[in-house]
Amino acid sequence: KAGVTQTPRYLIKTRGQQVTLSCSPISGHRSVSWYQQTPGQGLQFLFEYFSETQRNKGNFPGRFSGRQFSNSRSEMNVSTLELGDSALYLCASSLGGGQGLSEQFFGPGTRLTVL
Amino acid sequence: DQQVKQNSPSLSVQEGRISILNCDYTNSMFDYFLWYKKYPAEGPTFLISISSIKDKNEDGRFTVFLNKSAKHLSLHIVPSQPGDSAVYFCAAHHSGNTPLVFGKGTRLSVIA
Numbered sequence: 001k002a003g004v005t006q007t008p009r010y011l012i013k014t015r016g017q018q019v020t021l022s023c024s025p026i027s028g029h030r031s032v033s034w035y036q037q038t039p040g041q042g043l044q045f046l047f048e049y050f051s052e053t054q055r056n057k058g059n060f061p062g063r064f065s066g067r068q069f070s071n072s073r074s075e076m077n078v079s080t081l082e083l084g085d086s087a088l089y090l091c092a093s094s095l096g097g098g099q100g101l102s103e104q105f106f107g108p109g110t111r112l113t114v115l
Numbered sequence: 116d117q118q119v120k121q122n123s124p125s126l127s128v129q130e131g132r133i134s135i136l137n138c139d140y141t142n143s144m145f146d147y148f149l150w151y152k153k154y155p156a157e158g159p160t161f162l163i164s165i166s167s168i169k170d171k172n173e174d175g176r177f178t179v180f181l182n183k184s185a186k187h188l189s190l191h192i193v194p195s196q197p198g199d200s201a202v203y204f205c206a207a208h209h210s211g212n213t214p215l216v217f218g219k220g221t222r223l224s225v226i227a
Contacts, residue, residue: 004158033214040124042204042219043159048212056214090158096212104215106151106158 002027004093004107012113018079021110023091025072031055031096032074033104034066037088046089049074050096078112086114118142119207121218130227134192138205138218141186145207149215150179150190153202162203163190166210195225 005024013019025032033056034046045058049068066076072093078085088111092104120139128134136150146167151159165172165179165188172179178191192199205218 031212035217040219042121043206043217045214045216048214050212055212058214092158103161106160108156108158 004091004105006089006091006107006110008110009108010111010113012115013081014115015081015083017081018077019081019112020075020077021089021091021112023074023076023093023107025074025091025093026105029093029095029105030072031094032068032072033092033094034074034076035090035092036060037090037109038086043090046076081114083114086112088112116141117218118145119205119216119218121203121205121221123221124219125222125224127224127226128195130197130225131194134190134195134199134223134225136190136192136203136205136221136223138188138190139186140188140207142207142209142216143186144209145216147208147210148179148181148188149206150177151204151206151217152199153204153220159204192223195223197225197227199223200225 007022031050033048035043048056052068063079068074088109090109092106094104149164150162153159163177181188202220204220206215208215
């Protein structure tokens with residue numbers, strides 16, 4: 001079974017631009033969560049989508065948004081990029097039903113650099 | 116407010132010895148705890164978990180201990196191997212569809 005894939009793997013943008021990152025979950029997984037990892041900050045939860053609906057949301061500004069499609073693939077968008085948005089963005093998928101979000105499988109991440 | 120804390124940013128251990136990674140939490144609603152391991156340029160991979168109804172869970176060389184009264188858990192790796200060198204994240208949540216809350220991670224270096 002293929003793992004979680006994220007595209008692109010690396011991205012360089014300039015301040016003020018916007019960016020869209022993509023995540024394809026493991027087949028059969030209906031929940032997709034997004035995290036931001038910055039040096040020394042661990043993984044900070046952005047949001048989680050289940051069956052095309054945002055089910056959980058972290059404490060990030062409205063510049064960060066996402067969506068999920070009917071095939072469970074998810075995208076996250078960051079508008080008006082700031083230098084502080086430079087980070088590794090990780091996507092994780094899980095079955096998301098009765099098992100909850102415990103068994104999450106992560107993709108390799110997208111490394112975003114904002115200049 | 117950091118609900119999951121890993122107070123040691125790094126740890127060095129000799130090959131063959133025990134590695135002990137610690138994690139503290141503040142939210143008494145947490146009832147499920149996990150450890151993830153992360154290598155550079157890869158996403159975190161699930162290592163071991165424990166429910167609050169247990170105080171110990173073992174899987175091969177990895178054992179997680181939970182002390183609910185102290186709101187503390189630890190991961191023991193015995194014996195430590197060079198391939199265990201990675202960043203280890205502690206995570207917790209209230210079981211069900213609530214998000215995982217991660218600590219900042221501890222970088223483990225196992226020296227041959």
